[in-house]
Amino acid sequence: MRFDESFQLPLQHRVIFSAALLDPTNGVLRDVLAGSGSRRAIAFIDAGVEKANPQGARALQSWFSAQASAGHTLPDLCSVDIVSGGEAAKNDSVIVDQVIAATERHAIDRRSYVIAIGGGAMLDAVGLGTTLAHRGVRLVRIPTTTLAMDDAAMGVKNGINRFGKKNYVGAFAVPWAVLCDETYLTTLDSRDFRAGFSEAVKIACLRDPALLTQIERDAARIAARDIRTSMPTIVRCAQLHLEHITRGGDPFELREARPLDFGHWSAHKLESMTGFTLPHGEAVAIGIALDCAYARHVGLLAQGEAARVSACLRALHLPTWHPLLDDIDALLLGLEEFREHLGGRLTITQLTAIGSPMDVHEMDVDAIRAAVRSLAP
Numbered sequence: 001m002r003f004d005e006s007f008q009l010p011l012q013h014r015v016i017f018s019a020a021l022l023d024p025t026n027g028v029l030r031d032v033l034a035g036s037g038s039r040r041a042i043a044f045i046d047a048g049v050e051k052a053n054p055q056g057a058r059a060l061q062s063w064f065s066a067q068a069s070a071g072h073t074l075p076d077l078c079s080v081d082i083v084s085g086g087e088a089a090k091n092d093s094v095i096v097d098q099v100i101a102a103t104e105r106h107a108i109d110r111r112s113y114v115i116a117i118g119g120g121a122m123l124d125a126v127g128l129g130t131t132l133a134h135r136g137v138r139l140v141r142i143p144t145t146t147l148a149m150d151d152a153a154m155g156v157k158n159g160i161n162r163f164g165k166k167n168y169v170g171a172f173a174v175p176w177a178v179l180c181d182e183t184y185l186t187t188l189d190s191r192d193f194r195a196g197f198s199e200a201v202k203i204a205c206l207r208d209p210a211l212l213t214q215i216e217r218d219a220a221r222i223a224a225r226d227i228r229t230s231m232p233t234i235v236r237c238a239q240l241h242l243e244h245i246t247r248g249g250d251p252f253e254l255r256e257a258r259p260l261d262f263g264h265w266s267a268h269k270l271e272s273m274t275g276f277t278l279p280h281g282e283a284v285a286i287g288i289a290l291d292c293a294y295a296r297h298v299g300l301l302a303q304g305e306a307a308r309v310s311a312c313l314r315a316l317h318l319p320t321w322h323p324l325l326d327d328i329d330a331l332l333l334g335l336e337e338f339r340e341h342l343g344g345r346l347t348i349t350q351l352t353a354i355g356s357p358m359d360v361h362e363m364d365v366d367a368i369r370a371a372v373r374s375l376a377p
């Protein structure tokens, strides 16, 4: 006897951009938490957000109190824990264990909520905890960095680093909701603010030439942290990532190709080579510049197009070089790790023109060396 049944899951990916989420008059979070028969919620806040931001733990508690005073029925906010932010949040399983322990302590069931407020790294770690407790509790992500808003929080991936390898342990899960509030961005460090735009350059190169033109036009104001100018690029980038997940046909990455990981084979390796001190967004900027230079060397991409992408990254004050690129042997291990992650053939996305990606299944080591040399200052 044999039964081979195909089936589909009815999934919904809910993403809302709304300024001043924790203003007592803002009902977006209320709508997301209402009407599910749940009585409980717990929250985790990135220590970087808590330190810098008036919208930290106190604001969340006040918002819940204000809703109750106004007669709205919402789950009880049982706890708000501050957890480490930055890549350190992903370099061990402390936060994952903390989330699981808090779900047990506060009787968080599968209809209860975990609210995570923070950068991409913290969201990845808290998210992993929520996929494991009860095999999955509802996660409301509130991203607080440019990169988390335009990319990380849109993803259906959660994970932590192990064995010095990025995202080695993780799980796919669609969050209950993703709520983006630009107010958080005002307290971001300039380096972290700019880092998120490498993912925007990435997806513009792959999918949206008009977005690249927009970023080039606005680069100086984005680099100067002008939020009004930056938001349209963040929103468009988020939308393109979301569309890829919901309409791209492979949300859980079952196929060989990972098209949105353009520039990431070297980026992930560089992050690991620097002991995770190089921020992901900066590593991606270097990775994009390297792959564009490589594509030019092997004749896939015109010289002018490769130079255009690098110039755009530099206009955003993003790096296109790192001294550890010179350690080519170590860097090349990134290719093997990339292949190992998905299995099957090595599949790397390269550009043949802005807006025209192409999968390649091998990379020429001499051309990688030449590309690295061409980027050196």
Ligand SMILES: NC(=O)c1ccc[n+]([C@@H]2O[C@H](COP(=O)([O-])OP(=O)(O)OC[C@H]3O[C@@H](n4cnc5c(N)ncnc54)[C@H](O)[C@@H]3O)[C@@H](O)[C@H]2O)c1
Residues within 6 Å of the ligand: 046, 047, 048, 049, 052, 053, 084, 085, 086, 087, 090, 118, 119, 120, 121, 122, 124, 144, 145, 146, 147, 148, 151, 152, 153, 154, 155, 156, 157, 158, 159, 184, 185, 186, 187, 188, 189, 192, 195, 196, 280, 281
């Ligand atoms: N799951 C996915 O699909 C996905 C996609 C892309 C990237 N990522 C991951 O996201 C991570 C990078 O995220 P990131 O760029 O947001 O950096 P990050 O999470 O490392 O945060 C950078 C720093 O900013 C601080 N911070 C966060 N919000 C703040 C605020 N509003 N004000 C002041 N400080 C604040 C943090 O504490 C941290 O020190 C990487 O680990 C990357 O692998 C995941």
Ligand SMILES: [Zn+2]
Residues within 6 Å of the ligand: 151, 199, 264, 280, 284
């Ligand atoms: Zn990335």
